[in-house]
Amino acid sequence: MMKAHWQRFKDYLSRLFRREPAPGHFVEGAKWSWRGFLDGAMFVLPRREYLLYVPRGHSRWRRAPLLVLCHGCKQTVEEVVKGTRIVELADSIGCLVLLPRQGENANPWRCWNWFDAANVRGSGECAIVAAMIEMVQRSYRADAKRTVVAGMSAGGAFSAALGVRHAPLVRGVVVHSGLACGAAASPMTAMSVMSRGPDTDAVALARGARTAGTLVPLLAIHGLADNVVAPRNAAVLVRQYLALNGFELPAGADSTLPAATSDVNSAAAGRSVRTREWRSDGRLLVRLIEVEGLGHAWSGGDAGLPFNDAAAPDATALIGQFLGELVR
Numbered sequence: 001m002m003k004a005h006w007q008r009f010k011d012y013l014s015r016l017f018r019r020e021p022a023p024g025h026f027v028e029g030a031k032w033s034w035r036g037f038l039d040g041a042m043f044v045l046p047r048r049e050y051l052l053y054v055p056r057g058h059s060r061w062r063r064a065p066l067l068v069l070c071h072g073c074k075q076t077v078e079e080v081v082k083g084t085r086i087v088e089l090a091d092s093i094g095c096l097v098l099l100p101r102q103g104e105n106a107n108p109w110r111c112w113n114w115f116d117a118a119n120v121r122g123s124g125e126c127a128i129v130a131a132m133i134e135m136v137q138r139s140y141r142a143d144a145k146r147t148v149v150a151g152m153s154a155g156g157a158f159s160a161a162l163g164v165r166h167a168p169l170v171r172g173v174v175v176h177s178g179l180a181c182g183a184a185a186s187p188m189t190a191m192s193v194m195s196r197g198p199d200t201d202a203v204a205l206a207r208g209a210r211t212a213g214t215l216v217p218l219l220a221i222h223g224l225a226d227n228v229v230a231p232r233n234a235a236v237l238v239r240q241y242l243a244l245n246g247f248e249l250p251a252g253a254d255s256t257l258p259a260a261t262s263d264v265n266s267a268a269a270g271r272s273v274r275t276r277e278w279r280s281d282g283r284l285l286v287r288l289i290e291v292e293g294l295g296h297a298w299s300g301g302d303a304g305l306p307f308n309d310a311a312a313p314d315a316t317a318l319i320g321q322f323l324g325e326l327v328r
Contacts, residue, residue: 021057024091028052031135035127039117040187044106048128051077052136053097055090065323066142068098068133068170070151070158072307073111077101083301083308084316093320096142100129114157115190120182120205122165125158130166146326150174150319152298152307153229157183160237164209164244167216172326173241174219174319177229177296180237181205197232197255204251206244215245218286219322221315223294231290238288242278245285257288268312284325289318 029050036046058064067090071080077099081087090097102110106125118124129149136142149170151159156178163173164181180202184190189199218241222234235255242258243249249258260276267273272292278285291299291313299315301308 024056031132033127033131035123049101051099063143065146068149070155072153083305111154112158115184148172152176168214176221179233180240202240206240228296
């Protein structure tokens with residue numbers, strides 16, 4: 001009898017002090033902001049839902065990086081989770097992943113309204129997602145120095161706006177197949193801007209938004225066969241973020257890029273990949289990765305879903321590397 005009691009006590013202690021990590025899980029929620037009204041949809045409530053992935057073994061005693069991943073047009077957050085395999089990355093590096101969800105009442109194609117003047121100013125949906133970021137940083141003790149916003153296409157353009165308008169809340173930006181903040185002068189010109197390049201001076205916008213002493217590094221990934229968002233937009237985005245980070249550029253809004261700190265050509269899955277970096281005092285300002293033969297699709301994604309290309313390079317792995325380089 002005594003032996004049985006002792007064994008139960010030992011089992012209890014074992015469960016109490018077991019070091020098995022807690023499994024990863026999703027949390028649903030919604031957030032709003034008084035500044036969240038759009039100029040082009042003023043009667044849409046300034047509230048959006050989100051999905052948050054809490055990684056395996058997460059503890060509030062330890063600061064975790066935060067990745068905000070914004071879906072593109074005609075995508076759901078569930079498709080982005082599956083297509084990017086972001087859960088695997090999150091579990092491997094202990095990263096929280098916030099996935100804002102666009103509503104069809106705000107955009108019938110579920111696009112983030114990157115072209116809306118409110119978002120260009122940093123209000124609108126930018127203010128709503130900024131409120132989500134602050135909530136996660138506060139409630140889950142996310143590391144404010146390792147908070148990165150990423151997205152593809154419309155989600156990428158939206159991420160670019162968050163980085164320009166919400167530094168230092170956002171400490172890094174990843175834009176896959178996207179555009180510069182404020183690239184379109186109005187919603188009417190957005191489609192032509194995607195194919196031809198900006199009709200505004202995106203560099204001047206960044207100079208005006210710059211916060212002295214704050215760096216917002218950029219990772220830009222673009223397919224050279226993209227027939228939806230022309231590769232020229234990636235060059236303008238790079239110029240915008242160089243200006244945002246205090247890099248001296250000639251005046252103008254053209255797509256000419258200054259000489260890079262490093263310029264490397266490599267091959268991945270039979271594709272040519274060019275990686276250029278711009279640094280200042282050894283710190284990364286901008287990294288541009290151009291992939292030959294890649295169209296308007298997430299590189300290294302699940303090809304069973306739209307807007308994903310299974311071939312290398314793996315954009316999700318590149319994001320993980322980028323996160324690891326941010327100042328701790």
